Amino acid sequence: MAAAANVMHIFGREFRHYFITPIAYIVISIFLILTGWFFFSTFFLYNQAELRNFFSLLPIVFSFIVPTVTMRLFAEEYNVGSYEILVTMPVTTRDVVLGKFLAAAAFTALMLLPTVVYAVSVGFLGDLDWGPAAGGYIGAVLLGAAFSAVGLFASALTKNQIIAFIIGMIVCFALTMIDKILFFLPGPMLGFFEYIGADYHFQNAAKGILDSRDLLYFASVIFVGLFATHLVVEARK
Numbered sequence: 237m238a239a240a241a242n243v244m245h246i247f248g249r250e251f252r253h254y255f256i257t258p259i260a261y262i263v264i265s266i267f268l269i270l271t272g273w274f275f276f277s278t279f280f281l282y283n284q285a286e287l288r289n290f291f292s293l294l295p296i297v298f299s300f301i302v303p304t305v306t307m308r309l310f311a312e313e314y315n316v317g318s319y320e321i322l323v324t325m326p327v328t329t330r331d332v333v334l335g336k337f338l339a340a341a342a343f344t345a346l347m348l349l350p351t352v353v354y355a356v357s358v359g360f361l362g363d364l365d366w367g368p369a370a371g372g373y374i375g376a377v378l379l380g381a382a383f384s385a386v387g388l389f390a391s392a393l394t395k396n397q398i399i400a401f402i403i404g405m406i407v408c409f410a411l412t413m414i415d416k417i418l419f420f421l422p423g424p425m426l427g428f429f430e431y432i433g434a435d436y437h438f439q440n441a442a443k444g445i446l447d448s449r450d451l452l453y454f455a456s457v458i459f460v461g462l463f464a465t466h467l468v469v470e471a472r473k
Contacts, residue, residue: 242327246335247342250309254343259304267301267347275354290354291372291442295412295435298344298376298383303404305343306387307397309336310469314395329469333462337381337388344380348373368444375441378454379434383408385461392468408434411457 254260274297275290355369383404390404391397415433430436434457437450 239328239331242331243335243338246327246332247338250336250339251342254305254339259308260343263301263304264347264350267297268350270297270301271351272354275351287355287358287369287372288442290351291376292439294376295379295438296409298379299408299412300405301347302340302344302380302383303387303390303401303408306340306384306391306404307401308391309340309388310391310465311395311397311400314472315397329466333388333465333469337385337458337462337465340384340388341377341381344384345377348376348380368442371444371446372442374446375438375450378441378451379438382434382454382457382461383411385458385465386411389461389465389468392465392472411435 271290271294274293275287352373355366355373359366386407387400387404390407391400393403394400411432411434413433413435415430415436431453434453437453440447440450
């Protein structure tokens with residue numbers, strides 16, 4: 237119970253911090269402008285009652301947006317010296333890592349909430365298949381959580397937020413594009429790289445297919461990201 241209370245305390249602290257600085261409003265605005273432009277420009281061009289184009293571009297947008305959400309979580313603490321104060325409190329490294337991760341994942345999910353308007357708009361204008369739409373949003377939450385774990389790890393590596401952003405962005409972008417840029421490899425190897433590609437698993441969910449292998453993939457990325465973060469933070473003590 238004490239561990240859970242510590243995690244929730246850190247979660248609340250970090251989540252509130254987003255909204256007392258301009259970063260939350262800037263990131264959400266940029267995200268909505270990008271996704272809105274991509275969605276409405278293609279929607280009226282193809283005149284199709286679906287969210288396929290929105291979901292097809294979401295992993296690339298997340299590759300740049302989510303690292304901006306996570307870049308300060310540890311890097312700022314290291315830079316201003318507040319992490320030393322944090323470790324003197326009765327919390328474990330696991331509590332800190334989980335609390336910060338949950339705050340980033342919740343903020344990323346919150347960014348998606350206004351985009352439900354896209355689905356509602358399509359539903360009014362045409363016959364939207366709500367199965368793939370719901371699957372796409374579930375997949376988007378899982379993708380955002382996975383990229384949050386990656387970004388948290390990147391933030392734990394350095395006290396410079398810009399470097400943390402670049403590292404997180406490179407890893408997230410690589411996970412998004414890896415199954416698309418290795419077409420010259422032999423067939424058996426393509427299957428492996430396809431499996432480790434985040435976009436492959438996300439697009440399955442966006443089709444309304446919630447396969448256990450896709451859920452396992454996102455859970456694995458989250459676990460590896462958080463475990464690596466835990467090791468880095470422990471090594472800094």
